[in-house]
Amino acid sequence: MTSNPLNSTQPPAGNDRGEGAGARSPTFSPLYQQIKAFITQGLETGEWKPGELIPSEVELAARYKVSQGTVRKAIDELAAENLLVRRQGKGTFVATHNEDRVQFRFLRLLPDDGGSLVHDSRLVECRRLRAPAEIARQLELKPADPAVLIRRVMEFEKTPIVLDEIWLPGAMFKGLTLERLAGYAGPLYAMFETEFGTRMIRASEKIRAVAADPPVAELLQVEPGFPLLSVDRVSYTYGDRPVEVRRGWYVTTQYFYQNDLS
Known part of the structure; x- marks a missing residue:
C-alpha cells in the first residue's frame, strides 16, 4: 500500500456515510473529519506554515483518494475554526494571527x-x-x-x-x-x-x-x-x-x- 505523506495509515476507504469503511462503531468518524485531521496534522508539523497557500481541493482530493466535496467540507470546518482562510480567486491559506x-x-x-x-x-x-x-x-x-x-x-x-x-x-x-x-x-x-x-x-x-x-x-x-x-x-x-x-x-x-x- 502506498504510504500517505502525512501518516503511515491511509484514510479509511468509504464515503461520508461510512459505506465501505467497515461497521459503524463508537469510534467512527465521518470521512471528511478524517481528512480534516490529516490536514490539521500537516498544519501542526509545519508542512504548511502560517500565511502559506495550501494545495487546491483537487490536489488534496487526489492525495487522500477522496472526493473533492469531502475535502471541501473538511476545509470549510477548518476555515470556520480560523485555522484556514479562503481568499476569492487566490485559494486557501493558513491563517495567521496578523489577520x-x-x-x-x-x-x-x-x-x-x-x-x-x-x-x-x-x-x-x-x-x-x-x-x-x-x-x-x-x-x-x-x-x-x-x-x-x-x-x-x-x-x-x-x-x-x-x-x-x-x-x-x-x-x-x-x-x-x-x-x-x-x-x-x-x-x-x-x-x-x-x-x-x-x-x-x-x-x-x-x-x-x-x-x-x-x-x-x-x-x-x-x-x-x-x-x-x-x-x-x-x-x-x-x-x-x-x-x-x-x-x-x-x-x-x-x-x-x-x-x-x-
Whole structure:
C-alpha cells in the first residue's frame, strides 16, 4: 500500500456515510473529519506554515483518494475554526494571527459607541521564574520547570483599560525578553506564532466580577475597590496542549465583553 505523506495509515476507504469503511462503531468518524485531521496534522508539523497557500481541493482530493466535496467540507470546518482562510480567486491559506479576523477572536472587548478598537500596549515586565503551583498545573508543567511571566497594560485612546498577566512555558519561549517584546510591532499571538512556532488554536475562559486590589488599581489608574471584569483564560495549541494561562482585568465603564454562542 502506498504510504500517505502525512501518516503511515491511509484514510479509511468509504464515503461520508461510512459505506465501505467497515461497521459503524463508537469510534467512527465521518470521512471528511478524517481528512480534516490529516490536514490539521500537516498544519501542526509545519508542512504548511502560517500565511502559506495550501494545495487546491483537487490536489488534496487526489492525495487522500477522496472526493473533492469531502475535502471541501473538511476545509470549510477548518476555515470556520480560523485555522484556514479562503481568499476569492487566490485559494486557501493558513491563517495567521496578523489577520484582523483571527487576532480579534481573542480580544472580545468592544466600545459601547460601536467605534473602532484601536489600542496600544505598554509592557510592565517580562521575566523567567518558577510558576506558582496552580499555573504549573494548568500549563502541565513539572514543579521545577521554568515559566515566563509577562504583564502589560492595554490602552484605548490613551486610557488604561486592560491589565494582562500572561504565563507561558519557559521551554517553549526561550529567549523571550522584555526588549524582544518591545521591539515587535505586531500582535502578541503573531509573535508567538512567527518567532516561537506556537500557534494559539482555541481558548477556554472563565469570567467574573471583581474589585480592584491596590496593585491592579494603580496600573489601571482607578481607585482600589473599583469594579472590574476578570477574565481567566487557558489557550491551547495543536493537540489540545495548553501553552498560555492569562488573567486579564478589564475596565468596562465604556466597553463590553462580547462572546458569540452557537
